[in-house]
Amino acid sequence: MGCGVCGAGPAAPVTVRGHQGMIVIMRSLKRQGVFCRSCALSVFREMQAETLITGWWGLLSVVITPVVLLTNLGALSGIKRIPAPVTPGWRPPLDPGKPVFQRPEGVAVLIPLGLLGMVVTLVTALLLGLFPGLSDTRPNLTTGSCARNDGSWTEPDLKTVPCDSDEAQYRVMFPGDHGCEDGDYLASPYDSADGIGRCLRPIR
Numbered sequence: 492m493g494c495g496v497c498g499a500g501p502a503a504p505v506t507v508r509g510h511q512g513m514i515v516i517m518r519s520l521k522r523q524g525v526f527c528r529s530c531a532l533s534v535f536r537e538m539q540a541e542t543l544i545t546g547w548w549g550l551l552s553v554v555i556t557p558v559v560l561l562t563n564l565g566a567l568s569g570i571k572r573i574p575a576p577v578t579p580g581w582r583p584p585l586d587p588g589k590p591v592f593q594r595p596e597g598v599a600v601l602i603p604l605g606l607l608g609m610v611v612t613l614v615t616a617l618l619l620g621l622f623p624g625l626s627d628t629r630p631n632l633t634t635g636s637c638a639r640n641d642g643s644w645t646e647p648d649l650k651t652v653p654c655d656s657d658e659a660q661y662r663v664m665f666p667g668d669h670g671c672e673d674g675d676y677l678a679s680p681y682d683s684a685d686g687i688g689r690c691l692r693p694i695r
């Protein structure tokens with residue numbers, strides 16, 4: 492069985508997929524055939540490089556493209572197991588060219604991916620900054636519960652503890668009309684789910 496492109500052998504059945512996103516519509520590409528190692532590598536690299544550039548441009552395509560790229564990596568490991576051609580074909584095999592990441596397409600795709608990574612990092616940092624509750628290190632102080640402070644009062648590390656435990660240092664009180672009483676500490680509004688800063692009354 493010779494290569495379907497050049498006739499050289501040995502050759503093996505190979506399937507390489509591609510994807511093109513076009514905002515709303517998209518197109519799936521597939522090249523299937525019996526290829527020698529050189530021709531298969533050439534088909535793989537061409538398809539992979541093209542998908543890296545044209546794949547991402549659509550809502551579904553963003554999800555489909557990495558799947559296609561990964562599936563092709565599976566095909567590549569099969570391609571690499573085809574021995575180099577020994578019986579010549581009727582024409583020279585396709586030139587495999589450079590590996591994908593040594594091509595302009597492979598380098599170009601790192602730019603949008605890098606930008607995407609930066610945007611995700613920025614948005615995450617912004618959300619955590621705007622809504623400290625999301626970082627989930629805040630206690631949820633509720634009236635009547637007990638708390639302790641393992642930090643200082645300039646940099647508190649409050650957590651809720653059972654009132655009957657030795658760890659309890661403060662009872663959490665709802666602020667009165669005039670705020671907290673003398674001797675109380677005022678907890679940050681962020682330390683309560685309802686956003687109302689509670690008074691921390693030392694337990695004696």
Ligand SMILES: [Zn+2]
Nearest residue numbers: 494497527530
């Ligand atoms: Zn071939």
